[in-house]
Amino acid sequence: MQRIGEVIETSTTRFTAGAYALHAASPFGGLVRAQSLDAEMAVYGLVYEIRTGSKEPRWARRRFAGGTYTGRELYDAEIYHEHPDLAEVLQTEFSALTVGFSAERRVYHYLPPQPPPVHYSVYPCDAAELTAFSQSSDFFRSVLFAAQIPSDELLAAVIRTIARARPDPRAYLVDAGREVAGLLKDDYDRLNALLRRIRP
Amino acid sequence: MSLDFTALGKQVRQMSGSAAGSRLDTASRTQQVAARYRSAAAETERWAQAVNLSRETASWLFALPVEPLDTVRPLPTCPASYALVATDGSQIDLDRHGTVACALVNVGRVFLRYGHKPLARLNSQPYLYYTEEDLYLTDGLRRVAIEGNYLAARRDVEEGVALADLADEMLDGSLPALALQDGTLVRWALANAERFVQDYFLQRYLSYLERMRKSGVPVASYISRPRAPEVAGTMRLMFCPDVDVAAGKGARCSECSDIRAHREPSCKICEGLIDADIFAERLTEGQRGPLFASMSRINVECYGEHLIHFFLIRVGRELARVEVPRWVATDAEQLDRVHTLVYDQCVRGDGYPVALARAHEQAIVRSPERRAFQHMVEGSLYRAEVAASASMKRESKEFTRG
Numbered sequence: 001m002q003r004i005g006e007v008i009e010t011s012t013t014r015f016t017a018g019a020y021a022l023h024a025a026s027p028f029g030g031l032v033r034a035q036s037l038d039a040e041m042a043v044y045g046l047v048y049e050i051r052t053g054s055k056e057p058r059w060a061r062r063r064f065a066g067g068t069y070t071g072r073e074l075y076d077a078e079i080y081h082e083h084p085d086l087a088e089v090l091q092t093e094f095s096a097l098t099v100g101f102s103a104e105r106r107v108y109h110y111l112p113p114q115p116p117p118v119h120y121s122v123y124p125c126d127a128a129e130l131t132a133f134s135q136s137s138d139f140f141r142s143v144l145f146a147a148q149i150p151s152d153e154l155l156a157a158v159i160r161t162i163a164r165a166r167p168d169p170r171a172y173l174v175d176a177g178r179e180v181a182g183l184l185k186d187d188y189d190r191l192n193a194l195l196r197r198i199r200p
Numbered sequence: 201m202s203l204d205f206t207a208l209g210k211q212v213r214q215m216s217g218s219a220a221g222s223r224l225d226t227a228s229r230t231q232q233v234a235a236r237y238r239s240a241a242a243e244t245e246r247w248a249q250a251v252n253l254s255r256e257t258a259s260w261l262f263a264l265p266v267e268p269l270d271t272v273r274p275l276p277t278c279p280a281s282y283a284l285v286a287t288d289g290s291q292i293d294l295d296r297h298g299t300v301a302c303a304l305v306n307v308g309r310v311f312l313r314y315g316h317k318p319l320a321r322l323n324s325q326p327y328l329y330y331t332e333e334d335l336y337l338t339d340g341l342r343r344v345a346i347e348g349n350y351l352a353a354r355r356d357v358e359e360g361v362a363l364a365d366l367a368d369e370m371l372d373g374s375l376p377a378l379a380l381q382d383g384t385l386v387r388w389a390l391a392n393a394e395r396f397v398q399d400y401f402l403q404r405y406l407s408y409l410e411r412m413r414k415s416g417v418p419v420a421s422y423i424s425r426p427r428a429p430e431v432a433g434t435m436r437l438m439f440c441p442d443v444d445v446a447a448g449k450g451a452r453c454s455e456c457s458d459i460r461a462h463r464e465p466s467c468k469i470c471e472g473l474i475d476a477d478i479f480a481e482r483l484t485e486g487q488r489g490p491l492f493a494s495m496s497r498i499n500v501e502c503y504g505e506h507l508i509h510f511f512l513i514r515v516g517r518e519l520a521r522v523e524v525p526r527w528v529a530t531d532a533e534q535l536d537r538v539h540t541l542v543y544d545q546c547v548r549g550d551g552y553p554v555a556l557a558r559a560h561e562q563a564i565v566r567s568p569e570r571r572a573f574q575h576m577v578e579g580s581l582y583r584a585e586v587a588a589s590a591s592m593k594r595e596s597k598e599f600t601r602g
Contacts, residue, residue: 080318082314082318082548083548083554084312084313084314084318084319084320085312085322085554085555085558086320087320088320088321088558089322089558089561
């Protein structure tokens with residue numbers, strides 16, 4: 001698949017990428033792969049936040065008060081059409097929680113020895129890669145217990161995405177539900193809320 | 201903190217009081233001068249002659265009317281699709297207290313295309329000057345450092361060349377196009393420069409204008425809130441008791457008859473007035489006033505076929521000044537295009553051309569970047585094993601600044 005952005009901030013547990021095109025981030029809960037220093041190694045992350053803002057903290061922030069902009073009213077996509085410079089001064093970024101890596105054609109569901117370097121490419125994963133990655137549910141735990149991210153929402157979104165990529169979505173949802181139940185056996189309310197989000 | 205706000209506050213209040221007073225005075229004089237302008241509408245030719253007669257002998261700036269004084273041109277229709285290029289620059293001046301003698305010019309480059317297939321390309325191009333030839337101009341034994349005003353002149357040249365390059369690269373002639381710059385096209389800063397310095401920069405600047413003329417893309421520059429008193433200078437002639445066009449007599453300030461008769465000079469009514477004041481009530485949204493040629497010495501003597509003309513245009517609550525070279529001014533189609541595209545840019549940019557705002561954003565070097573540049577230079581010198589150290593004065597200042 002085509003690269004969609006490059007790493008702009010990186011650490012062992014998560015990395016942030018700048019998307020090459022405005023509003024063209026991988027979706028929330030999507031699996032992305034970042035190239036590593038070692039050409040044989042790639043780091044997998046789950047997108048937990050997408051944000052779009054001005055590249056220039058002070059200068060490019062403009063008032064778009066109301067719809068009356070050029071005398072006639074402009075809304076939504078029309079604004080971007082009439083102001084092509086916006087696509088250049090706004091930037092979409094997305095952050096991913098590192099959940100594993102691949103090395104020598106094997107997938108590992110734990111943290112890689114090195115995070116992906118800044119400026120290295122980030123690719124979205126297709127259905128086949130997503131299915132291969134989700135053969136094991138070991139990463140559920142890393143997602144559920146990650147701090148300062150909407151972890152339950154993220155896990156639910158990931159499970160739904162994986163289910164859609166498989167030939168039998170229902171079977172996967174049921175299996176995943178069981179796995180989550182094991183992890184959240186001490187917290188009935190949280191489990192209940194999560195299961196509702198992945199109900200077949 | 202060493203600014204005494206108690207003492208300052210008092211002075212600021214006094215300043216506001218006196219500003220309010222002088223505004224009333226200016227308003228009443230503006231009305232009289234604007235009325236005189238209206239009454240002179242039919243005599244454009246006469247006042248153009250008066251300007252030519254007085255150019256050498258009067259002590260103020262002039263604008264030569266090229267169109268009838270009462271011209272009010274409504275906004276021409278804006279093309280559905282158009283493209284434009286713009287550049288703007290910033291500079292870091294030669295730093296005498298820094299580690300090594302160098303100067304930096306950063307040029308912001310903007311390409312925008314509107315309409316059918318909208319597209320934007322923004323980037324910036326830095327130029328580092330550090331060699332002897334970069335930093336000094338020499339003429340025989342004389343050696344002039346390129347800093348301050350002269351570095352600004354070099355920046356103007358770089359902006360121009362970048363604009364011409366951008367036009368070659370991005371404008372394919374399929375759409376109506378415009379090349380836009382910020383500020384004036386008249387290189388005032390060189391007016392008092394030594395001859396060889398003036399020649400050096402002007403030659404390069406004019407060859408950029410020549411490139412643009414050949415490419416057929418009109419060049420214009422935009423001045424927001426212009427302070428120029430050139431039309432006001434021409435207005436002075438209308439109050440001058442000594443001007444007699446029929447007799448071939450222009451204004452001679454050294455022999456002013458009012459001063460000889462111990463009166464206040466009649467033209468004093470125009471003092472402090474600017475061109476925008478005179479046109480403020482004549483132009484409504486999007487309209488432009490008549491075309492004038494700027495009669496500043498450097499323009500008349502050096503610009504030749506690129507002689508800079510200008511008009512004022514109403515954009516919201518301000519009048520902006522748009523300058524064009526003669527070859528645009530004499531081409532009605534190109535002039536209309538400049539008029540409408542500049543206005544469209546202002547509308548899209550909330551009162552200031554989008555392309556110029558973007559070019560400025562690209563060009564500006566902020567203080568963290570400035571520091572990063574400094575560190576880059578120091579690090580690189582260190583690795584090159586050149587002793588690198590700032591002056592004691594700089595180090596002391598950085599300590600106080602924290």
